[in-house]
Amino acid sequence: MLFGYDKVPLLTLPTPIQKLHAISEMTGCDCYIKRDDMTDYGMGGNKLRKLEYLLWDAQRQGATMLLTYGGAQTNHGRLTAAVAAKYGMKCAILCLDEHPDQISGNILLDRIMGAEVYIRPSDGTDEAEQNRRFGRQIIAQYEAQGERVYEIPVGGSNTVGLRGYFECGQEMKRQLDEMGLVPDVIACAAGSLGTYLGLWLGARHSGLTADVCGIAISPFGEAKERRLMEYYAQCCQEFGLPQDARREDFHIETGYVGTGYNSVDENARQAIYTMGSKEAILLDPCYTGKAFGGLLDMMRTGKIAAGSKVVFLHTGGAPALYTPKHRAAIAADLAEGVHLLPR
Numbered sequence: 559m560l561f562g563y564d565k566v567p568l569l570t571l572p573t574p575i576q577k578l579h580a581i582s583e584m585t586g587c588d589c590y591i592k593r594d595d596m597t598d599y600g601m602g603g604n605k606l607r608k609l610e611y612l613l614w615d616a617q618r619q620g621a622t623m624l625l626t627y628g629g630a631q632t633n634h635g636r637l638t639a640a641v642a643a644k645y646g647m648k649c650a651i652l653c654l655d656e657h658p659d660q661i662s663g664n665i666l667l668d669r670i671m672g673a674e675v676y677i678r679p680s681d682g683t684d685e686a687e688q689n690r691r692f693g694r695q696i697i698a699q700y701e702a703q704g705e706r707v708y709e710i711p712v713g714g715s716n717t718v719g720l721r722g723y724f725e726c727g728q729e730m731k732r733q734l735d736e737m738g739l740v741p742d743v744i745a746c747a748a749g750s751l752g753t754y755l756g757l758w759l760g761a762r763h764s765g766l767t768a769d770v771c772g773i774a775i776s777p778f779g780e781a782k783e784r785r786l787m788e789y790y791a792q793c794c795q796e797f798g799l800p801q802d803a804r805r806e807d808f809h810i811e812t813g814y815v816g817t818g819y820n821s822v823d824e825n826a827r828q829a830i831y832t833m834g835s836k837e838a839i840l841l842d843p844c845y846t847g848k849a850f851g852g853l854l855d856m857m858r859t860g861k862i863a864a865g866s867k868v869v870f871l872h873t874g875g876a877p878a879l880y881t882p883k884h885r886a887a888i889a890a891d892l893a894e895g896v897h898l899l900p901r
């Protein structure tokens with residue numbers, strides 16, 4: 559029970575914290591990785607921790623179906639589909655996005671796990687409002703068939719889902735204590751902010767002193783700034799925690815976004831190749847590649863001091879390696895190592 563909510567214990571926890579030997583040698587920092595990509599279902603990833611709490615809430619409300627939202631490559635949608643499949647529920651994912659040329663990556667996995675996927679190009683107006691409008695239509699359609707629909711916001715990032723990452727912060731504190739490790743920096747990708755803020759709160763309230771750094775993977779403008787502080791206030795109020803942090807107490811790196819959300823990004827690809835070729839761990843082009851690319855840059859440029867102890871949270875996402883635009887860019891970079899021999 560965490561702040562009045564229980565969870566459906568889906569996962570084999572704790573996820574491991576592993577030393578990155580080759581990357582430590584390369585960067586001059588003492589680098590570790592927390593493997594939330596290794597969570598149990600649907601190819602794993604951070605959203606499963608949020609979904610443990612969201613599913614409990616859905617079950618107690620008597621829901622028979624989960625509806626969530628995201629872009630066409632949403633990992634969160636895939637893991638919502640996974641949880642629905644495992645617990646015998648229906649699932650629908652509403653993607654506000656351009657129609658893809660090919661069904662690939664996460665959508666393929668959504669369909670394998672039985673979810674219905676609705677892809678609707680944005681009409682250019684406020685996306686939250688469009689989701690509300692089209693979401694209501696989808697809910698009405700399924701309610702007419704007798705379903706009870708539980709809605710999960712983009713990224714599972716509400717106060718219920720955030721509990722999963724508060725708990726991850728506590729889990730990390732216990733593991734790091736056992737390892738005798740006091741990290742200077744804990745870093746993760748920051749999108750809809752539930753992971754970052756949950757980890758920040760969980761770390762702080764379990765006595766971790768590290769700088770918890772979120773590396774933004776999409777533009778961090780005025781709306782995101784407002785969202786961060788509003789979300790923080792909501793959590794403090796609901797959880798009964800003191801609301802004593804100011805904006806400068808949060809560390810969001812905003813310089814590694816590239817040209818936008820899910821953009822084809824050279825720095826992200828280089829980070830993916832570094833992690834893959836040195837540590838045999840696969841990052842993704844949309845979130846963890848960008849974030850780890852940012853972290854490598856921070857170590858290279860001295861923003862993170864040499865010798866620091868750094869833990870990177872791997873939040874999953876590798877199916878996006880197979881999204882056509884990313885796959886094409888990777889293939890173009892690496893094709894010369896594929897040797898086509900004569901028969």
Ligand SMILES: Cc1ncc(COP(=O)(O)O)c(C=O)c1O
Pocket residue numbers: 603604632633634713715747748749750751752753754842845846873874875
């Ligand atoms: C692989 C991966 N990493 C990181 C994130 C960011 O998590 P959050 O949306 O909680 O900020 C996401 C969100 O979809 C994700 O899919």
